[in-house]
Amino acid sequence: MEKKISDHIFEPVETKQAYKEVSEKIKTAIFNGTLKPEDRLPSEIALAKQFQVSRQTVREALRLLEMSGFITIRRGSAGGPIIEKTVLHAVSNALLNALQMQNVTLNDITVARIETEKSVLRYAIKNADQADINALSENISTAKRKVEQGITVFPDNVEFHILLARASKNPVFIVVVESILALGAEYISRFGLNFEASKKTLAEHEKILKAVIERNTEEAIRLIKDHLLRIGHRNKSTTE
């Protein structure tokens, strides 16, 4: 008698659906660099001819790629499917969907942000190069200028945290931070919170950057914790 093996070692063999195969082929062409960002794919009719399938099949394949974030589709003349630079927005969307099916509170998001960004900071301080520091400094001075001109600096303040994640040199951190930020933004817009107090945020960002430059890990972590706690606690009145 054979030794009994646990279930789920082999996935069931799925009979290939044409639209999935088409989508896979285009996807691998993107991964291996044959298709590059900003490139335009052939039109649906041309693709149908190339793959020897119907237009409907091509369209369903394109729907998959669109939802996965690989392409966007423009209508009209000179339109068509265009390769995207990143698929990060798709991650945030998926994360958002997942969390919408759970019960997620603003506090949950804040806690996760604090913990994640604390880790990010440790690695950012370890791995940041001059380009990262410059980008962060640039971000703050741009934001300052905008505040004086009365322009909203919300996108810049979000960008600050993404730049920190980049400085960690770990793509996993970057994706996770961007996703949580997108999640927070969605949460905020859904409950109609406002975007004031950017000056305070800006001042705190400046202090954090200073600590990063000085490689002062303890101070930086203390600052980001307070910073994110403030944003999280003032949930109904203030945010990034």
Add this chain to the structure above:
Amino acid sequence: MEKKISDHIFEPVETKQAYKEVSEKIKTAIFNGTLKPEDRLPSEIALAKQFQVSRQTVREALRLLEMSGFITIRRGSAGGPIIEKTVLHAVSNALLNALQMQNVTLNDITVARIETEKSVLRYAIKNADQADINALSENISTAKRKVEQGITVFPDNVEFHILLARASKNPVFIVVVESILALGAEYISRFGLNFEASKKTLAEHEKILKAVIERNTEEAIRLIKDHLLRIGHRNKSTTE
């Protein structure tokens, strides 16, 4: 002249496409509980009649929902679109796609895992209730039994980390941990690593659980760090 405002304040208004509207309506029905997991949606033809659109339009809407993880579609009689319990697998897929377009190393994954799970442990120790402890104990004893019978315990060992995340009571952590785990699994399968040394893994899990039960945060964190480092370092020879 108008004051120049930063770009991307307003998104372009998209003229509604039927397939997107159909997909949205089904999605909101899922969110507000009208449609529950395991429910079967009407057939494509019936949906086409209800929404007053063509079958092709319905199919494209279903493609979106399928890719987002909300439904799976079974062919044949008594088949049709079925509501899924969670959309977590969609998150992992999206994350995977995103990271495949970057340059991610096993070390990046290991670092992110360690940092994330350290945070998870802190909150798990704070928030775990008896049910969580029971589930974790159950997991270990099940795995032990399987090891004795020569059955692979890889899925159980992965489950252990998910149970830890659940014990933290923070859905964001759960999603992030599951995603990173899926990412690691994908990475492993892609490079054909093996699944041995489960006994060592099991023993370490047992120690971690003990520390959690004793509410010994420092010890638990030290253990999980060593545990994940070992898994990460022995990348080409050993894993979970």
Add this chain to the structure above:
DNA sequence: TCACATTTGTCCGTATGTATC
């Protein structure tokens, strides 16, 4: 301003494969 070409969006009808009873 207007007409035209291109490309996606949508519809219909039909045929075939596939799983269930």
Add this chain to the structure above:
DNA sequence: AGATACATACGGACAAATGTG
């Protein structure tokens, strides 16, 4: 084994959007 119900796939057609001359 046969009937049924469903997804899958094809082809042809027209509408709507969009850029170009």
